Amino acid sequence: MEELFSIFVKGIFIENMIFAYFLGMCSYLAVSRTVNTSMGLGLAVIFVLGITVPVDYMLNKYVLQEGALTWLGPQFATVDLTFLTFILFIAVIASMVQLVEMIIEKFSPTLYANLGIFLPLIAVNCAILGGSLFMQERAYDTLGQATVFGLGSGVGWLLAIVAIAAIREKIRYSNVPAPLRGLGITYIITGLMGIAFMSFMGIKI
Amino acid sequence: MDPMNEKEPLFSPKNVRLLKQPLVKDNPITVQVLGICSALAVTVKLEPSVVISLAVIVVMGFSNVMMSIIRNITPPRIRILVMLTIIAFMVVMVDQVLKAYMYDVSRQLSVFVGLIITNCIIMGRLEAFAIANKPWPSFLDGVGNAFGYGWILVVVGFFRELLGSGTIWDINVIETPWWNLYELGYQNNGLMILPPAALIVVGVIIWVHRSKHKELLEDN
Amino acid sequence: MAKSYSNAYIFRFALIMVIIVATTLSVAFAFLKPLQDANRRIEKIMNLLQAANIPVDKDNADSLYLSHLIAEAMVDPATGEYVSIFRADGTFELGEERAFDVDMRKLVYAQRLYREGRSEDNPALPLFMIRGTEGDTLFIIPLFGRGLWGPVWGNIAVGADRNTIKGATFDHQGETPGLGAEINQRFFMDTFIGKRLFDQEGEFQSVKVVKGGVSTLPEERRIHAVDAISGGTITSDGVSEMLFDGLKSYVPFLQKAI
Numbered sequence: 001m002e003e004l005f006s007i008f009v010k011g012i013f014i015e016n017m018i019f020a021y022f023l024g025m026c027s028y029l030a031v032s033r034t035v036n037t038s039m040g041l042g043l044a045v046i047f048v049l050g051i052t053v054p055v056d057y058m059l060n061k062y063v064l065q066e067g068a069l070t071w072l073g074p075q076f077a078t079v080d081l082t083f084l085t086f087i088l089f090i091a092v093i094a095s096m097v098q099l100v101e102m103i104i105e106k107f108s109p110t111l112y113a114n115l116g117i118f119l120p121l122i123a124v125n126c127a128i129l130g131g132s133l134f135m136q137e138r139a140y141d142t143l144g145q146a147t148v149f150g151l152g153s154g155v156g157w158l159l160a161i162v163a164i165a166a167i168r169e170k171i172r173y174s175n176v177p178a179p180l181r182g183l184g185i186t187y188i189i190t191g192l193m194g195i196a197f198m199s200f201m202g203i204k205i
Numbered sequence: 206m207d208p209m210n211e212k213e214p215l216f217s218p219k220n221v222r223l224l225k226q227p228l229v230k231d232n233p234i235t236v237q238v239l240g241i242c243s244a245l246a247v248t249v250k251l252e253p254s255v256v257i258s259l260a261v262i263v264v265m266g267f268s269n270v271m272m273s274i275i276r277n278i279t280p281p282r283i284r285i286l287v288m289l290t291i292i293a294f295m296v297v298m299v300d301q302v303l304k305a306y307m308y309d310v311s312r313q314l315s316v317f318v319g320l321i322i323t324n325c326i327i328m329g330r331l332e333a334f335a336i337a338n339k340p341w342p343s344f345l346d347g348v349g350n351a352f353g354y355g356w357i358l359v360v361v362g363f364f365r366e367l368l369g370s371g372t373i374w375d376i377n378v379i380e381t382p383w384w385n386l387y388e389l390g391y392q393n394n395g396l397m398i399l400p401p402a403a404l405i406v407v408g409v410i411i412w413v414h415r416s417k418h419k420e421l422l423e424d425n
Numbered sequence: 426m427a428k429s430y431s432n433a434y435i436f437r438f439a440l441i442m443v444i445i446v447a448t449t450l451s452v453a454f455a456f457l458k459p460l461q462d463a464n465r466r467i468e469k470i471m472n473l474l475q476a477a478n479i480p481v482d483k484d485n486a487d488s489l490y491l492s493h494l495i496a497e498a499m500v501d502p503a504t505g506e507y508v509s510i511f512r513a514d515g516t517f518e519l520g521e522e523r524a525f526d527v528d529m530r531k532l533v534y535a536q537r538l539y540r541e542g543r544s545e546d547n548p549a550l551p552l553f554m555i556r557g558t559e560g561d562t563l564f565i566i567p568l569f570g571r572g573l574w575g576p577v578w579g580n581i582a583v584g585a586d587r588n589t590i591k592g593a594t595f596d597h598q599g600e601t602p603g604l605g606a607e608i609n610q611r612f613f614m615d616t617f618i619g620k621r622l623f624d625q626e627g628e629f630q631s632v633k634v635v636k637g638g639v640s641t642l643p644e645e646r647r648i649h650a651v652d653a654i655s656g657g658t659i660t661s662d663g664v665s666e667m668l669f670d671g672l673k674s675y676v677p678f679l680q681k682a683i
Contacts, residue, residue, distance in 0.1 A: 022400045025241035026325045083301065083454050086322055087446065090293045094286040101285070120332055123285050126242040126323040133319060137575055139534070179415035182423025183238065184408050191404030198399070201658060249603025249656075280430040283439055294446050301453055305460035308468070319599070370603070398604060398656040 004148045007140075011152025017127040018160035018190075019197030024127030027118045028161050029186055038165035040111045041118070042158030044100050046151060048122060049131050052093050053150025054143055056132040059088055089132045090123075097123040127157055164190060215341070223345040227353035229418070233326045234357045235411045236421060240326030244358055245403040247317065251374050254362030257317050258355030262348060264299075265327050268292050269347030272335040279336075288331045293322050326354055361406050369397030469525070476580035476594045477555045477563045495554040495562060497524035505677030508549050524551030529569035529578060536674065550674055555582075563591055566675055570667025573659040574599045577608065577667060583622070587679040590632065593617035595664065605660025616651040622672060622679065624649070629676050631669040634661040 017023045024045070031041050062068050064085055069076035101119050105112045112119065122128065131153050140146045167189055176185050233239045240261075247253040268291050272279075279287050300318050303311035321327070330350050335343040366372055371379035371393045379386045379393070396402050415421045430438075467483055470490045474481040481489050491513050499509035499522050509520025532551070538544035553565040563582045570577050579595035593614045600606040607613055620632045630649040635642060636658055639650045653661035672679075 022245045023242055025245065026239055026329075029241060030238040083297070084447075084450065086297055086319065087290065087293045087450065090289045090322060091286060091443075094289040095283075098283060098285050102282075117329065117332060120285050121325050121329060123289055124323045124325040124328045126320070126325075129319065129323045133575075137571065177412070178422055179412050180408070183235070184411035184415065187404045187408035187411065191401040191408065194401035194404065195396075195399070198401075247602050249601065253602035278438070280435045280438055282430070283435055286439065287442065290442060290446055294450065297450065298453060301450075301457055301461075304464065305457035308464040317599075366603070395655055400601075 004144060007145055007148050008152040008155075011149055012156040012159060013197075014200045014203055015153070016156040016160060016197060016200075017130065017153050018157060019194045020201065021127075021130065022194065023130040024125045024157055025190075027121055027125055028157075028164065029183065029190070031115060031118050032161050032165040032168055032186065035162060035165045035169060037111065037114045038161040039158070040104075040108070041115060041122075042154075042161050044104065044119070044122060045125065045127065045157050046154030048093065048096050048100060048128055049150040049154035049157075050147065051150075052089075052096050052128060053131050053135050053153075054147045055092050055096075056089050057135055057140065057143060057146035059092065060085070060136050064088065085136070089129060093128050093132070094123045127153065160193075164193070220342055220345050223342055224349040224352075227346075227350040228356070229353075229414075230421075231353070232357065232414075233329070233350050233354045234407065235414050237326075237329065239329040240324050240354050241407075243317070243320045243324050244354075244361065244407065245400045246320060248358055248362040248365055248403050248406075249369065249398050250366045250372075251359065251362040253317075254358040255355075257320070258351070258358050260317060260321055261324060261326070261354060262351040264292065264295055264321055265330065265347040265351040266344050267347075268295055268327060269330060269335040269343040270340045271295075272331045273338060273340040273343035276336050276338075284332075284336065285328075288328050288336075289322075292327055292331075296321050326350060357407070357410065360410065361403055364406055365397045365402060368394045369402070472580055472594045472596065473553055473555065473565055473567075476565050476582040476592045477557050478582070478592045479555075479558055493556050495556055498552045498554065499524055499527075499549040500552050500675065500678045502547050502550055502674045503677065505675075505679075505681050522549065524553055524567075527551040527567075529567055530576065533569045533671075536670075550678075552675075552678070553580075557582075557591070561585060561591075566672065568667050568671035570663050570670065572597050572600050572608075572663040573605050573657075574601070577660065577663050579664075579667070581617070581668070581672070583679070587681070588621050588623050590617050590620045590622070597660070600660045601657065603656075604654065605657035607654045607657060608660060608664060613651075613654060620651065621648045627680070629673065629679075631665075631672055633668075634665045636661065 014020065018025070018028055027041060032038050060068070062071060064081045066080035066082065067077050068081075069079050097120065100122070101112075104115070104119065131150055134153075135146050135149060138149075140149060164186065168186060171185065171189075180188070227233060231237065234241065234244055243257060243261075247257050268288075271291050272288060275287070296318055300311065330347055334346045338346070363373065366374075367378070371377060379391060397406075467486050470486045471481050471483070474486070474489055474493065477493065479489060479493060494513040496513070496518070497511040498507050499520060500506070501508050507519060509522040509524075510518040511523045511525075512518055529551075532548055535544065535546065535548045539547045551567055553567070555563050555565055557563050562585050564584075564587065566581045566583065568579045568581060575598035577595060577597040577600065579593060581590060582592040583589065584591045595608040595614055597606060597608060600608065617632060622629065622631060624630050624645070633650045634653045635650045636653045638652045639647050642650055
């Protein structure tokens with residue numbers, strides 16, 4: 001239990017997808033105009049990460065790794081399918097995103113319109129594939145750990161995008177040089193936030 | 206579908222615009238906000254920036270063409286899956302072939318395989334253009350956007366390497382046989398090699414870019 | 426886009442696409458694998474020889490390896506005794522396992538299971554004995570660990586005193602270019618030369634990659650540390666960890682009287 005908690009907290013703060021690894025920046029920068037939209041996208045990312053990481057974990061454990069196919073029979077012990085990693089992971093992610101897209105389109109047309117092209121782009125949100133690849137690389141022992149890691153990373157991403165959205169809502173009242181308004185100042189603020197988040201690095205839990 | 210059979214000339218004004226538009230006015234990084242992750246990850250030095258730009262140009266051109274060819278038989282409900290499969294398939298194939306025949310090149314490139322697959326610029330253009338257009342314009346759109354993406358990367362890579370490491374393409378320009386700025390008290394800016402610096406450099410590029418092109422100004 | 430498709434069509438489309446993609450990839454992979462394996466083999470040999478500071482290129486790697494190899498050995502981690510010795514002439518003097526064939530990723534995983542008490546089996550350790558350019562014997566220890574984005578690995582060449590590092594190579598799969606990726610650059614690998622694994626009392630210290638620089642450490646610690654690459658903190662920590670975990674298993678062997 002303690003271990004799961006530490007994986008979760010690590011995923012949110014210390015190994016924050018946005019500020020520590022700078023993954024998933026495109027939708028982060030483009031959709032962070034208002035807190036509401038960001039919240040919606042953040043929840044979608046949590047949902048997708050929370051499902052794809054455990055699914056990819058099972059795939060990795062029972063299909064991809066060398067010797068993973070032994071459950072089919074001992075003659076498969078030397079089959080190594082790791083070269084299919086990218087294709088399979090991305091296929092799982094894409095189908096999940098497609099699912100989320102259909103759900104959002106049905107239940108919240110406003111959010112659907114607000115997200116625009118960035119909804120299907122969750123599929124190529126590097127944070128999502130990054131989550132699965134990190135999971136594979138860190139070789140988590142149980143399905144539970146992988147799931148918690150996925151959820152933690154998702155919550156970290158949500159936190160980051162909601163934070164920047166809140167800042168952007170406030171900054172509208174400030175006198176930013178005209179050419180920097182909007183995207184430009186967002187880039188710079190994110191850079192500064194990234195530097196601030198570096199203070200979490202090196203903390204061991 | 207053969208572009209040769211079309212009445213329109215290959216480089217009609219419309220097609221040339223497809224190629225030129227993304228370079229400045231509709232730049233993927235500074236205007237469309239696509240492909241940022243890789244722009245942050247690889248631009249510490251000039252060399253990797255150039256390598257990934259070239260790789261993206263190739264992958265984008267061809268995946269746009271492939272998507273465009275099968276656009277009429279692809280069910281929209283699984284289009285995301287189809288697009289990503291095309292991209293991942295192409296990138297993995299190229300990577301495998303390089304690993305077998307050009308091992309040294311593949312050592313350089315395999316680092317970027319994951320980054321290219323999840324580069325939203327590629328899928329972004331598939332979704333926004335190739336899925337509704339003919340192969341030849343799609344190819345131009347892909348190449349144009351990849352160039353627009355590439356030159357920003359190269360500029361960012363140039364400044365980060367110069368200010369952060371004091372070198373250009375691994376050649377030291379601060380300490381040379383003719384002059385040595387370190388002796389005068391110059392110091393490399395260590396901040397420039399950290400990823401957040403890329404965000405700040407891109408922010409400054411946008412600043413310059415938009416003061417030149419007033420029509421791009423935003424209001425929030 | 427306005428056309429609507431039946432579920433059966435969607436299913437058929439996806440199925441055909443998956444089959445085409447999977448078959449092409451599998452055929453390509455099966456066809457290219459021998460070539461890729463040959464490339465990896467040459468790279469492994471080159472890394473081993475480079476750790477021993479022997480200049481090598483792709484074409485002479487095989488012959489240089491044969492002429493410089495004294496033996497490939499497997500070492501029992503508990504006692505430090507050899508359990509297998511393979512000579513350059515292709516014969517086994519002892520046992521029947523070649524250090525060259527050890528998959529480091531699997532070895533490290535098996536070691537972790539053993540350390541955590543989940544497995545009884547403490548695997549034997551690979552070791553290469555290579556004659557250096559000056560005719561001295563070097564023990565080369567292969568290492569495997571984790572960096573920021575993926576695996577990092579390397580070789581440490583230890584001199585005949587089984588303490589002083591004579592050379593090192595590192596490589597990685599996908600560390601950040603310009604930051605962590607610099608671990609495979611000469612300037613970083615060469616800083617390991619002359620460092621020691623054991624202190625005056627004979628206690629195992631490993632070699633640490635220190636953020637902020639070796640000069641921040643007390644005098645007596647500096648022989649066990651090298652400068653980290655600025656901006657590559659997580660990769661540097663990964664290298665430190667890999668050195669400590671990897672070399673620790675070899676301590677019984679390294680502490681043996683020569």
